Amino acid sequence: MEIDNKRRHSEDELKQEAVKRVKSQEPNYAYLETVIREKLDFDSEKICCVTLSPLNVYCCLVCGHYYQGRHEKSPAFIHSINENHHVFLNLTNLKFYILPQNIQILQDDKVQLLNGIKYALYPTYDVKDLQSFPKQCFDLSNRAYLNGFIGFTNAATYDYAHSALLLISHINPLRDFFLLNNFDNQGEFIKRLSICIKKIWSPKLFKHYLSVDDFVTYLKVKEGLNLSLVDPRFFLLWLLNRICSSSKELKSISSKSCKGKVKIVQIGKEPEGNGPVTTKINMKPFWVLTLTLPEFSPFKDGNTVDNLPQISISQLLAKFGDIKAPSANSVFKLTHLPQFLIFHFNRFDNSSEHPVKNRNQTIVEFSSELKILYANYRLKANVVHKAIKSPSTDGNASDDDERSHWITQLYDDKNDKWVEIDGINTTEREAELLFLSETFIQVWEKQEP
Ligand SMILES: [Zn+2]
CATH class of the missing domain: 3.30.40.10 (Zinc/RING finger domain, C3HC4 (zinc finger))
Structure with missing residues (x-):
């Protein structure tokens, strides 16, 4: 001792x-x-x-x-x-x-x-920087990347968050406000989100990919984000609402950029006497417009992977054209088209025991331009779903266990190219082939007339 x-x-x-x-x-x-x-x-x-x-x-x-x-x-x-x-x-x-x-x-x-x-x-920007984006950059190991179009680590756990964050980072008015301002004194959420978007657009990354694991863990632990139900649509809506509750200026920019309005007219039953037909009119604002896919069953109607039903995006939008379908008792009309129109295609029935395996695999046909009512839109981002086998407890892949994997395709308007981001990898894609995947969310940007 x-x-x-x-x-x-x-x-x-x-x-x-x-x-x-x-x-x-x-x-x-x-x-x-x-x-x-x-x-x-x-x-x-x-x-x-x-x-x-x-x-x-x-x-x-x-x-x-x-x-x-x-x-x-x-x-x-x-x-x-x-x-x-x-x-x-x-x-x-x-x-x-x-x-x-x-x-x-x-x-x-x-x-x-x-x-x-x-x-x-902590990247910082001025207005002049933004005019040259996106541009080809090089990381420390001299690997080329395009700022704003970067991949992320740990896709198996957080790919839904990667997709939603990339979409937010490509809504230009929101992006510019995040890049050009300092949010250090505006609450932890906005501060962390702004740094995340600043890094996504950084032309001087040490590595050509990022990790948002710490940011999403923070949202779960400190902001009450429920991680049991997440997909890119859920997370995108959560982010947009949280942004609006954190900052008046950002609320105004988000609403002006992305919020649309739909008029819903509910037509009452034909009365028995000579009384008028009762109608109820609702104006509903939306961040994300859900386009309902036709019913689909993977085991009926001879559907196979090689023979999937197809529908065009214009057919899906017909519902919002103020026309009453013969059997319907509601009429929908888009009354305000935002600068960035976000669509969601509802592929999942979450009440199903195997929502991924039993998802709606209908192929949505679209080109990169779309006319809606009086406005012309151009496709800017496309989040696609891919089902991957998840290994069962004994380590073997089982047919019943499939899980969702999310891939983000973004349009680089400066170079007229499509870039696909899957995990840390980024690849160029042919615009004509984008619709072959299971599209889940799309962002369309209104074009100047
Ligand atoms: Zn040391």
Whole structure:
């Protein structure tokens, strides 16, 4: 016991000696050469890896780990001595420090390396930047990517969120407002969402893909997002409503850009006497207009994968043309067409035991242009569904267990190209072939007359 105590004592002395020795030295700016940008990941949860606290967290720019504090005995201080790592970034105020000397690197904006690191954590834009987007960019490993059209990790868990976030990021008025403004003092939700959209459009990503795992976990834990029922439509609606409840300006921009209105006239039964037919008129605003697919059963009517029923988008829209179908008792009319018209195709019956396997696989035919009433629209985004076998508990894929996978196709109007984003991969697609997949959500943009 006595020997143990002695040994501990002498270890402590040794450490204190080391601290004294390092602290007496001048801050060495040559330490900047030890920074390894490839190790930095600013998408993950910003908590100290020792204390798990989110307060006063620094990123070690040599190994990428997060540590708390700067004072003596703090995890960051101890890490700097134990590992000989000396350059740290405060993740809240974006100031750089040399530890353990605890000296701030002044005039960091004159150091290109540090500017680039700050930009990776928190991209900023001006109006001129936006005019050149999207543009071809290169990540640290010199891999080309198109900003705004980037992939994400962990698609198996969060692909629905990736699709919804990409759609929001491609509603131009919303995107511009998020990119050009600072939301640091406007609540955690808007702040985090804005950083996410700023990263999606970053021309200086360290890696050509992002992760939103931390953002979605935050929504689940702190914002009460129910993750048991999510698909891209649910998540998109949740995001739009949450955006509107967070900021008056964003509510006005979202509503102006995406909110449409449909008039529903319900016609009462033919009265027995000579009295008038009662009608009820409702004006219903919508973010997303659901287009009902004709009934479909995967096991009836000789439907096979090679022989799926097809319907054109104009046929689906006929319902909203103010025409009463013979057997219907309601008439629908689109009375306000927003700049961005969002359609949803209802493929799933969630009361079914196997909603994915028994989904409606009807193929919706569309081209990239569409005339609705008086307006011309152009297709801007298309989220498609793909059923994938999910392995059963014994590890083998079973026929009954299928799950949804979501792929996002986005139109790059600058280069007149379609880009498909599936997980971290992005691929160019032929516009003519887009309709062959199971389209689930579409965003159409109104064209200038
Ligand atoms: Zn380190």
